[in-house]
Amino acid sequence: MRLPFLVFILFAFHLGHSQKYPRDYFRSPMDIPLYASGSFGELRGNHFHSGLDLKTNQKEGLSVYSAADGYVSRIKISEGGYGKALYITHPNGYTSVYAHLKKFEGSIAEYVRKKQYAQKSYEIELFPQASDLVLKKGDLIALSGNSGSSGGPHLHFEIRDTKTEQIINPLYFGFDILMPDAVLPVINGLMVYAVNDSSVVNKSQRPIPVNLSLQKDGNYLADKVYAKGNIAFAVNTYDQADKNYNWNGIFKAETFLNGSRLFGYQFEKFAFDETRYVNNFIDYHRYKTIGQTVQKLFFKRRYPFSVVSGNVTNGQITVYPGTTLNYRIEISDFHGNKRVINIPIQYSEAESTIPKTEVKTPYFVKSKNDNNYTKDNVSVFIPANAFYDDFYMNFDVKDNVLYLHDDTVPVHQNLTVTFDVSGIPNLNREKTFISRMDGSKKEFFTTTKKGNLFSARTKDLGKFFLEVDTIAPRIYRPNFAEGANLDKYDSISIHISDDLSGIKEYNAYLNGKWILMEYDYKTKTLVHFFNDAVYDAEKNELKVVVSDKMGNSAIFETHFFKTKT
Template sequence: MKLPILLFFLSAFCYSQSQEYPKNYFRSPLDIPLYASGSFGELRGNHFHSGLDLKTQQREGLKVFAVADGYVSRIKISEGGYGKALYITHPNGFTSVYGHLKKFNGAIADFVRKRQYAEKSYEIEIFPLSDELKITKDQIVAFSGNSGSSGGPHLHFEIRDSKTEQIINPMFFGFDIQMPDTKAPVINDLVAYAIGDSSVVNSSQRTIPVNLSLQSDGSYLANKVFAKGNIGFGVNTYDLSDNNFNWNGIYKAETFLNGSRLFKYEFEKFAFDETRYINNFIDYYRYKTIKQSIQKLFFKRNYPFSLVSGNKQSGQISVLPNQTWSYRVEVSDFHGNKRVINVPIHYSDAAATIPKEEKKTPYFVKSGNDNNYTKDNVSVFIPENAFYDDFYMNFEVKENVLYLHDETVPVHKNLTVTFDVSEIPNLNREKTFISRMDGNKPEYFTTYKKGNLFSIRAKDLGKFLLMTDTVAPKIYRPNFSEGSSLDKADSLSIHMRDELSGIKEYNGYLNGKWILMEYDFKTKSLTHYFSEAVYDEGKNELKVVVSDKMGNSTIFETHFFKTKNQSSVEKTN
């Protein structure tokens, strides 16, 4: 009886595993062939990509379908991020997400418009009740667009666990069948790391490239690596797919030492509060200095990122005398297409001819501790685990400017930067904030003011200074001339910008009534659609008020003429 019982439990286990992610439950959100311009887990600035970016044939306005029955559980409209985004919760425990939309459809659009006018705000976030906006599979819920921080027309699509809100790779739900792929990932670079003060790899204590040669079977063979002490490797790689020229992220990486698995990660799912760990997952210094994205195949110390924290070993290799090692790297896409790198490793006692590059300063940051530094009128508080590693930090204050190391060291938690302004004469305190210079561009930070102390919270190092903004925003270039007829126009638009602290608030009014104006931060434009039917027959007075984050405001006023029965939008709607 033992064997049948064992087989029963094995089959039950396999069944439960295969049913964890239903393969045929969700339909495609688009009715065109699916090609991804961005993959799940792909490396992005300060985060991993949380879904699939689906191509929309370089255009907007494609129908977006509900992938299954459910109800709209969240609607968010923001200037950046996902722009216009829709969340549908399904009865099977998952939530689908649709981002960068052009507009919503039907009852959803009416629901959103009503709330925007009630709140007098373009940006809104709504959490409808389960019986307010019920959805059926195949229903057209929206139209694809380019809203938010999208770099071009596409549909951002996610699937999340409704309870945990973890993001799950949509490929697990059968989308891999709709997106065939027979191409293996591409290897651009392999680099080696000497980990620790006494380690050396190929005569270097710094990160060093390893030459690769392509073999007849499609694998790569690395030049012999001569090392001592603890070393590690990193790989620069991307994936290709059929009929698609985009360079997307890989799904899985594994390493093996003498045939035994050493390290592994695969992009199945992760939580949003983990996503900033990308800055420890990659070689951040190399990314910032030469724009090369190296995925590290080891860690110096374990960190709570679920994709790597399950490894029992660190991925490091301890190279000892009188031994040789066969190290193998395998990178794969979701379809199982694989690329292999074989690396022969030999012990060498040779001294480093390229020493470690480390400048010692009086400020040694122990990343596991709280740290507080003060000089002149500036102080910096660094909470424990704000950094991933210990390091010598540059900390200098000159003429009320803080030079806090540089952007090559990643920050995981907020640092608190405080300026004491009591000794600064003639300071316009109401209009002054703390800024960080991003290159030559000032970056605004919300500044908390308590007496003479001005403070901000920041997740980047660099140059910080006080800046005063007394200049109001600019409102310019309307798409019509004053007094003109807009009978044939479906919308009116105007541009706005602020050179320093940035736009905080904008409001448009027609004949004294608040109107919805959609803001596109990429073009710096505000657009009002006449389909809102807020305008009057004949003459209409337009007023736009824009304020920046320091309270400086500009008012723009003009007028136009409009005949209701000639509105092209109303005819089409």
């Protein structure tokens, strides 16, 4: 009787898992084979990737379809981020998202265009009523593109829980069938850490790599690790799939100590307010200093990231005298392809020959507490839990410049930087803002001014100072000569840029009428399409006005001829 009972239990488990999400409800958003250039939960700058990046054959303009019946519940167009994005709410409790689009189609395009002209703005966010834009499964909704912060043509596709707005891995909804994968994840390297001040691993208190040997069964055996105290590991890994050689993120990682589960995470779903935890999920210092991304299989202080679960010791291993341990790492993709790393660990009394490089300063930040630091005319307020761990911070002010540590320490919540400008003579207050050096570029921060106190909020450390912007933006290089005949043109374009505070607003007028111009910040181009039918027969006067964030404006005027059709 035991065997049938076991079969029943396994069947019930599989049935429950498959029924958690509807696997045959959504269709593919495109009519081409699906290959991912980015996976759900993939590690990105300051965030986890929230969907699937679907390849579009390295070009724009492919048809995008509604994945199921529903209605358009949100439309957002922004110069960065998702660019042109469409949200469809479905009656089964989920919302599908389509981003980086080139253009909307049909009644959606007309609805958006009318709203843009009514609001006189290219960037727009709309929340249509359920009866405004009703869709059937398979309806053409848009063409794929490269808008917003996209790094190349593709379709970003998401599925969200409509009520909670949590993002869910689309592979759970049957998209794994459309994206077959028999390829094992790839292990690029393994790091070991001495977690505490008293810990030593392989005679080091700094993170060091561990050699791996590939075994005949496809798994890895690590060199024996000699340690004492608390130690932990991180892995450099990525995933690939059939006919797809992109380095995508992994789906699941688990660790085991002498056969018992120690630490794990699985990218099933997460909330948007959790996404910045990626900076504690990786070895951030290593990423910023040498550009290598390793995923930590531990944390020093527990943090509320729902993807990580069931971790009694925060993933850390305590090596006592006389102990010999076997530590195992399992890296899996959604389809169950798995790599295993076996790591033997043995206690050693050996002292460290490679000490920690931590430099003690007068400013020790206790991450669980509020912290406030002031020197000369500058102050910094650090709220509790703005940092993931305690650390010694570099803090100094010289000649009205704030030196606030460096960008190798991640910040989770906004810090407030305040300059008292009362002692700065001849300051152009109206055109002054707080800036930060981002590499060789000066970064603009929205600055709140209350009397002599200029404040800005930031999630970055580094060098901060007051900057003055009195230079107007540039308007240049239209795609036609003044007075040209544009009968064969379907659009006009012109370039705009601002080198300091950045562009805040742009408006264009044909013969005194406001016209819609689409802005692509990557190419610094404004484009107006003549099918809006705003132009007049024969001569047309064009005026473009561009303002930066400090109120400096530039005006460009020209004219062209075009026959009305």
